[in-house]
Structures are given as structure tokens and as C-alpha cells.
Amino acid sequence: MENLLLTIIQALVDNPKDVAVKQLKSGSIKIFEINANKGDIGKIIGKKGRTIDSVRTIFTAIAAKEKSRVTIELVD
Secondary structure (H helix, E strand, O other): OHHHHHHHHHHHOOOHHHOEEEEEEEOOEEEEEEEOOHHHHHHHHOHHHHHHHHHHHHHHHHHHHOOOEEEEEEEO
């Protein structure tokens, strides 16, 4: 799941080499932290948060199939 998230986020930004995804686990919840170039954060968020909400929806569906939960956070 981490590699899929990394691939999606790298496709959205201008500086894909600056993107890093770190997975943390807290019980049955997987937490993904996304670090990116400051100029690319807006592209990841999208207009009114639509892009990041869409990514979160996709990963929530994947996690539901695996009977777990997922949280995606942008880290500055």
C-alpha cells in the first residue's frame, strides 16, 4: 500500500524525487505520513481538498477490504 501511495503522489507533483511516504502502525490503524516539497503541497491537496480526499477514499476502500483502517497525513 505504501508503494501505491508513493506512486500516486509522485504523479501529482512537480518534484517527485522530493516525495517520501512513511508508514506507521498504531494497532489496526495504518498511518501514512507524506513529506513533499513545500511548493507541491498545494498540488497534493487540490482545490478545496478534493485531491487528497480522493486519495484518502481510495485507501479507505483498500483498507476496508483488508479489514483495517488507514489515515493519510501531510507533514510539513
